[in-house]
Amino acid sequence: DAKTTQPTSMDCAEGRAANLPCNHSTISGNEYVYWYRQIHSQGPQYIIHGLKNNETNEMASLIITEDRKSSTLILPHATLRDTAVYYCIVRVATAAGNKLTFGGGTRVLVKP
Amino acid sequence: ETGVTQSPTHLIKTRGQQVTLRCSSQSGHNTVSWYQQALGQGPQFIFQYYREEENGRGNFPPRFSGLQFPNYSSELNVNALELDDSALYLCASSSSAGGAWGELFFGEGSRLTVL
Numbered sequence: 001d002a003k004t005t006q007p008t009s010m011d012c013a014e015g016r017a018a019n020l021p022c023n024h025s026t027i028s029g030n031e032y033v034y035w036y037r038q039i040h041s042q043g044p045q046y047i048i049h050g051l052k053n054n055e056t057n058e059m060a061s062l063i064i065t066e067d068r069k070s071s072t073l074i075l076p077h078a079t080l081r082d083t084a085v086y087y088c089i090v091r092v093a094t095a096a097g098n099k100l101t102f103g104g105g106t107r108v109l110v111k112p
Numbered sequence: 113e114t115g116v117t118q119s120p121t122h123l124i125k126t127r128g129q130q131v132t133l134r135c136s137s138q139s140g141h142n143t144v145s146w147y148q149q150a151l152g153q154g155p156q157f158i159f160q161y162y163r164e165e166e167n168g169r170g171n172f173p174p175r176f177s178g179l180q181f182p183n184y185s186s187e188l189n190v191n192a193l194e195l196d197d198s199a200l201y202l203c204a205s206s207s208s209a210g211g212a213w214g215e216l217f218f219g220e221g222s223r224l225t226v227l
Binding site: 034041042043044045046049085087099100101102103104105 | 116145147153154155156157160168170202204215216217218219220221
Protein backbone atom coordinates (compact mmCIF):
# COMPACT_ATOMS: atom_id res chain seq x y z
CA ASP A 1 0.00 0.00 0.00
CA ALA A 2 1.16 3.54 -0.79
CA LYS A 3 2.47 5.65 2.07
CA THR A 4 0.85 8.89 3.14
CA THR A 5 2.20 12.10 4.63
CA GLN A 6 0.11 14.22 6.98
CA PRO A 7 0.82 17.18 9.26
CA THR A 8 1.52 16.04 12.80
CA SER A 9 -1.03 18.39 14.33
CA MET A 10 -3.34 21.29 13.65
CA ASP A 11 -5.75 23.50 15.54
CA CYS A 12 -9.18 24.56 14.38
CA ALA A 13 -11.74 27.02 15.72
CA GLU A 14 -15.12 25.65 16.69
CA GLY A 15 -17.71 26.30 14.00
CA ARG A 16 -15.14 26.85 11.29
CA ALA A 17 -14.21 24.44 8.51
CA ALA A 18 -11.24 22.16 9.16
CA ASN A 19 -9.15 21.26 6.12
CA LEU A 20 -6.87 18.27 6.63
CA PRO A 21 -4.30 17.68 3.89
CA CYS A 22 -2.75 14.36 2.91
CA ASN A 23 -0.03 13.59 0.37
CA HIS A 24 0.05 10.20 -1.33
CA SER A 25 2.33 10.77 -4.30
CA THR A 26 2.99 7.05 -4.91
CA ILE A 27 -0.66 6.04 -5.04
CA SER A 28 -1.54 3.39 -7.62
CA GLY A 29 -4.48 3.52 -9.98
CA ASN A 30 -6.46 0.93 -8.05
CA GLU A 31 -5.84 2.34 -4.58
CA TYR A 32 -8.56 4.14 -2.70
CA VAL A 33 -8.09 7.03 -0.27
CA TYR A 34 -9.67 6.36 3.12
CA TRP A 35 -10.04 8.59 6.14
CA TYR A 36 -10.53 7.34 9.67
CA ARG A 37 -10.41 9.19 12.96
CA GLN A 38 -9.70 8.05 16.48
CA ILE A 39 -11.10 9.88 19.44
CA HIS A 40 -9.12 9.38 22.61
CA SER A 41 -9.48 5.87 24.09
CA GLN A 42 -11.84 4.70 21.35
CA GLY A 43 -11.43 2.53 18.27
CA PRO A 44 -10.89 4.20 14.89
CA GLN A 45 -14.05 5.43 13.17
CA TYR A 46 -14.61 5.35 9.42
CA ILE A 47 -15.25 8.79 7.90
CA ILE A 48 -15.17 8.63 4.12
CA HIS A 49 -13.35 7.16 1.14
CA GLY A 50 -12.91 7.82 -2.56
CA LEU A 51 -11.07 6.76 -5.69
CA LYS A 52 -11.06 9.65 -8.17
CA ASN A 53 -14.11 11.80 -7.66
CA ASN A 54 -14.82 14.10 -4.76
CA GLU A 55 -17.08 12.56 -2.17
CA THR A 56 -19.39 13.96 0.49
CA ASN A 57 -21.35 12.36 3.29
CA GLU A 58 -22.97 13.50 6.51
CA MET A 59 -19.62 13.72 8.28
CA ALA A 60 -17.22 15.25 5.79
CA SER A 61 -16.14 15.96 2.24
CA LEU A 62 -13.16 14.43 0.47
CA ILE A 63 -11.41 16.37 -2.27
CA ILE A 64 -8.94 14.37 -4.40
CA THR A 65 -6.65 16.18 -6.83
CA GLU A 66 -6.85 15.28 -10.50
CA ASP A 67 -3.47 13.53 -10.42
CA ARG A 68 -4.57 11.73 -7.21
CA LYS A 69 -1.29 12.54 -5.50
CA SER A 70 -2.97 14.42 -2.67
CA SER A 71 -6.32 14.86 -1.01
CA THR A 72 -8.06 17.04 1.58
CA LEU A 73 -10.59 16.04 4.17
CA ILE A 74 -12.99 18.84 5.01
CA LEU A 75 -15.01 18.97 8.20
CA PRO A 76 -17.45 21.73 7.28
CA HIS A 77 -18.35 22.96 10.77
CA ALA A 78 -15.93 21.64 13.36
CA THR A 79 -17.24 20.93 16.85
CA LEU A 80 -15.38 20.16 20.05
CA ARG A 81 -16.31 16.49 19.54
CA ASP A 82 -14.26 16.46 16.34
CA THR A 83 -11.07 16.65 18.40
CA ALA A 84 -9.28 13.44 17.42
CA VAL A 85 -6.40 11.91 15.47
CA TYR A 86 -7.26 11.76 11.78
CA TYR A 87 -5.67 9.08 9.62
CA CYS A 88 -5.36 9.24 5.84
CA ILE A 89 -4.87 5.78 4.36
CA VAL A 90 -4.51 4.56 0.80
CA ARG A 91 -5.16 0.93 0.10
CA VAL A 92 -6.30 -1.66 -2.34
CA ALA A 93 -8.47 -4.41 -1.01
CA THR A 94 -7.11 -7.73 -2.21
CA ALA A 95 -8.06 -11.30 -1.65
CA ALA A 96 -5.05 -11.52 0.63
CA GLY A 97 -6.57 -9.25 3.17
CA ASN A 98 -8.53 -6.10 3.78
CA LYS A 99 -5.83 -4.41 5.83
CA LEU A 100 -5.35 -0.75 6.63
CA THR A 101 -1.84 0.67 6.95
CA PHE A 102 -2.03 3.50 9.47
CA GLY A 103 0.59 6.23 9.63
CA GLY A 104 1.00 8.75 12.41
CA GLY A 105 -2.10 10.74 11.53
CA THR A 106 -2.92 14.39 12.23
CA ARG A 107 -3.85 15.33 15.76
CA VAL A 108 -6.68 17.87 15.42
CA LEU A 109 -7.62 20.08 18.34
CA VAL A 110 -10.85 22.01 17.99
CA LYS A 111 -10.82 25.06 20.23
CA PRO A 112 -13.83 27.05 21.51
CA GLU B 113 -21.42 2.44 18.33
CA THR B 114 -20.25 0.05 15.65
CA GLY B 115 -21.71 -3.19 16.96
CA VAL B 116 -18.23 -4.69 17.36
CA THR B 117 -17.66 -5.76 20.95
CA GLN B 118 -14.40 -6.78 22.57
CA SER B 119 -13.54 -8.38 25.89
CA PRO B 120 -11.97 -7.87 28.27
CA THR B 121 -11.59 -4.10 28.12
CA HIS B 122 -8.51 -4.07 30.36
CA LEU B 123 -6.18 -6.76 31.64
CA ILE B 124 -2.78 -7.12 33.24
CA LYS B 125 -0.44 -10.06 32.63
CA THR B 126 3.13 -10.85 33.50
CA ARG B 127 5.95 -11.60 31.08
CA GLY B 128 5.85 -15.17 29.76
CA GLN B 129 2.13 -15.64 30.30
CA GLN B 130 -0.48 -16.25 27.62
CA VAL B 131 -3.53 -14.12 26.84
CA THR B 132 -6.76 -14.57 24.87
CA LEU B 133 -8.75 -11.60 23.62
CA ARG B 134 -12.24 -11.93 22.19
CA CYS B 135 -14.24 -10.10 19.57
CA SER B 136 -17.83 -10.28 18.35
CA SER B 137 -18.23 -8.86 14.87
CA GLN B 138 -20.99 -6.60 13.66
CA SER B 139 -24.10 -8.40 12.46
CA GLY B 140 -23.78 -9.44 8.84
CA HIS B 141 -19.98 -9.11 8.75
CA ASN B 142 -17.98 -12.21 7.81
CA THR B 143 -14.44 -10.86 8.17
CA VAL B 144 -12.51 -9.98 11.30
CA SER B 145 -9.11 -8.34 11.53
CA TRP B 146 -6.91 -7.53 14.50
CA TYR B 147 -4.66 -4.53 15.09
CA GLN B 148 -2.11 -3.66 17.75
CA GLN B 149 -1.79 -0.02 18.81
CA ALA B 150 1.15 0.95 20.99
CA LEU B 151 0.88 4.14 22.98
CA GLY B 152 1.18 7.22 20.76
CA GLN B 153 1.27 5.27 17.49
CA GLY B 154 -1.18 4.29 14.80
CA PRO B 155 -2.70 0.80 14.77
CA GLN B 156 -0.62 -1.96 13.15
CA PHE B 157 -2.27 -4.81 11.23
CA ILE B 158 -1.77 -8.22 12.85
CA PHE B 159 -3.94 -10.52 10.72
CA GLN B 160 -7.36 -11.07 9.20
CA TYR B 161 -9.76 -13.99 9.28
CA TYR B 162 -12.28 -14.74 6.57
CA ARG B 163 -14.50 -17.83 6.61
CA GLU B 164 -12.59 -19.19 9.60
CA GLU B 165 -9.21 -19.03 7.87
CA GLU B 166 -6.35 -16.56 8.14
CA ASN B 167 -6.07 -14.74 4.81
CA GLY B 168 -3.63 -11.93 5.50
CA ARG B 169 -0.93 -11.31 8.10
CA GLY B 170 1.22 -8.39 9.12
CA ASN B 171 4.75 -8.44 10.49
CA PHE B 172 4.00 -10.27 13.74
CA PRO B 173 5.68 -13.45 15.07
CA PRO B 174 3.90 -16.82 15.21
CA ARG B 175 3.22 -16.45 18.93
CA PHE B 176 0.39 -14.17 17.77
CA SER B 177 -2.37 -16.49 16.58
CA GLY B 178 -6.09 -16.35 16.10
CA LEU B 179 -9.32 -18.14 15.46
CA GLN B 180 -12.58 -17.33 13.79
CA PHE B 181 -15.71 -19.24 14.69
CA PRO B 182 -18.73 -20.18 12.54
CA ASN B 183 -20.65 -17.22 13.96
CA TYR B 184 -17.78 -14.99 12.74
CA SER B 185 -16.62 -14.07 16.23
CA SER B 186 -12.88 -14.24 16.77
CA GLU B 187 -10.10 -14.71 19.28
CA LEU B 188 -6.58 -13.32 19.38
CA ASN B 189 -4.08 -15.40 21.32
CA VAL B 190 -0.63 -14.21 22.32
CA ASN B 191 1.83 -16.66 23.87
CA ALA B 192 5.03 -15.97 25.81
CA LEU B 193 4.08 -12.36 26.49
CA GLU B 194 6.81 -9.73 26.28
CA LEU B 195 6.85 -6.26 27.76
CA ASP B 196 6.54 -4.75 24.26
CA ASP B 197 3.22 -6.54 23.81
CA SER B 198 1.66 -3.93 26.08
CA ALA B 199 -0.79 -2.13 23.79
CA LEU B 200 -4.38 -1.54 22.81
CA TYR B 201 -5.63 -4.47 20.72
CA LEU B 202 -8.34 -3.54 18.27
CA CYS B 203 -10.73 -5.81 16.47
CA ALA B 204 -12.42 -4.70 13.25
CA SER B 205 -15.13 -6.38 11.23
CA SER B 206 -16.09 -5.94 7.61
CA SER B 207 -18.06 -7.63 4.88
CA SER B 208 -16.85 -9.02 1.60
CA ALA B 209 -20.13 -8.68 -0.26
CA GLY B 210 -19.83 -9.46 -3.95
CA GLY B 211 -16.06 -9.85 -3.76
CA ALA B 212 -15.54 -6.23 -2.67
CA TRP B 213 -14.15 -5.47 0.78
CA GLY B 214 -16.11 -2.89 2.73
CA GLU B 215 -14.91 -0.40 5.25
CA LEU B 216 -13.76 -1.62 8.64
CA PHE B 217 -15.76 -1.08 11.80
CA PHE B 218 -13.65 -1.11 14.94
CA GLY B 219 -14.41 -2.11 18.50
CA GLU B 220 -13.28 -0.09 21.51
CA GLY B 221 -10.27 -2.34 22.07
CA SER B 222 -8.71 -4.40 24.83
CA ARG B 223 -5.89 -2.70 26.69
CA LEU B 224 -3.20 -5.19 27.66
CA THR B 225 -0.48 -4.35 30.15
CA VAL B 226 2.44 -6.75 30.50
CA LEU B 227 4.52 -6.41 33.67
